[in-house]
Amino acid sequence: MTIEEIQNEIIEEFSMFDEWMDKYEYLIELGRDLPQIDTKFKTNEYLINGCQSKVWLNAELKDGKIYFTADSDAIITKGIVALLIRVLNGRTPKEIMNADLFFIDKIGLSENLSPTRSNGLLAMVKQMKMYGMAYNAKLNS
């Protein structure tokens, strides 16, 4: 599936929820199910500083593709992190750099990405793209 197709799949999943409560319960579930990040990455070096909830992010390049692991101290944030990883995991640096992440808005979670929410998510999207750029440069060097 392409990045676009996975996003459409997520949008369809979320369209089944009539109640906001079900949507958040699903996010909480996703947050709980997010694979544990290696504890050696839960340091300040990998911390994306949000004002309220913390996000740790690591990215590794394998066979020309990027694989992310992440964690957050807030579960809703972690659920959204899980969605971002689902969309961007196993993609080439170039794909990640150029990804248009339209699903966040479409599933009604864009409020979580506004700078005033200060939950580290906006910074996380930026950081994922930075990894894309950095590994892209590395591949081309």
Add this chain to the structure above:
Amino acid sequence: MINLEKIRKDFPVLNQKINGKDYVYLDNGATTQKPVQVIDAVADFYRNTNSNIHRGVHYLSNLSTKLYEGARAKIKHFINAEKESEIIFTKGTTDSVNLVAFSFGERYVSEGDEIIVSAMEHHSNLVPWQMLCERKKAKLRILPFDKSGELEIDKLPSLINKKTKLLALTHVSNSLGTVNPVKDIIKIAHKYKVAVLIDGAQSIQHQKIDVQDLDCDFFVFSGHKIYAETGIGVLYAKEKFLNAMPPYQGGGDMVDHVSLEKTTYLDAPFKFEAGTVNYVGAYSLGLAIDYINTIGIENIAKHEQDLLQYATEKLSQIDGLTIYGTAKHKTSTISFLLKNIHHYDTGMILDKLGIAVRTGSHCTQPVMDFFEITGTVRASFAFYNTFADADRLVEGVLKVKQMFE
């Protein structure tokens, strides 16, 4: 007694649905809502009166000036200052503290001197003093508080010495709700001839303030936390300090005579009000004070204390809920955490339930560090809040628990 039904009609923001639910606004510690008596009069001012103050000969400029100075008189009366000239209009509490940190610092603080603050200060009453100390190579000393959120006042005398110039202290903790016994503390400080600044950002809206009775040297607060517009604040200072301190900013409206070689300044308060001040904000603050006076600050305090007691009791019954700040004297502010649930998650779900609270460190990171937490959920009540609002909060918290457990 206050008539809540009538009062709530005065605050349009409260009478709407947010996320499909009747709005419960419990973020009054961050800012308060405005009554129509303020909103309408300000709109009317722009429609019919607006002119710059102090410099016009024309009719509306005089009227505008009169309203601005009228607001100063109302504030003088409201906090019982001795003179109107002791009331300086600023942009807000932060601006007022910075003014004192600069002007008092220039006049009185030199290398090796000391300033005392408490460990529960809002960053706005901490960072300006850190900056002053850095600039002057002075030393900042910290008055600690205990686990209940009460200041360890017995430690104050040991922090004071001949080098101590000023004690800057919050009247009420914005994150814990503690009401500090500032009158007693001021007495101790004055015994050692140490000047005292009281940060009243979280007290002015909750209790009667009498600066002469407190005998504080400086008292600062913001308009927007007491039902007026944003961008207006007050610095009360004793006249002797205002006369001795140099101006904070230079510009128009604060000068006596200007030549290219030398400028002489007007007396206080104008010496400290450079440029076009926020005269509409000042006017709105006067209106907000009128509004409070019609209800009575004592009545406000009584209702808020009832709300505090009611909500504290109900929240305390929730299993796994910890309240941070359990001082004997508190304002209607409750900081809490649910066991194993992040404050951000709690706040997000409460928002979805139409309940506005603040989450995070509340600009008091040292307080969070003391309790070894990253933040809390803070519910702060105002006099227009109801017992039903407290019930909705409790229901909301129970829902959060159910969702995350």
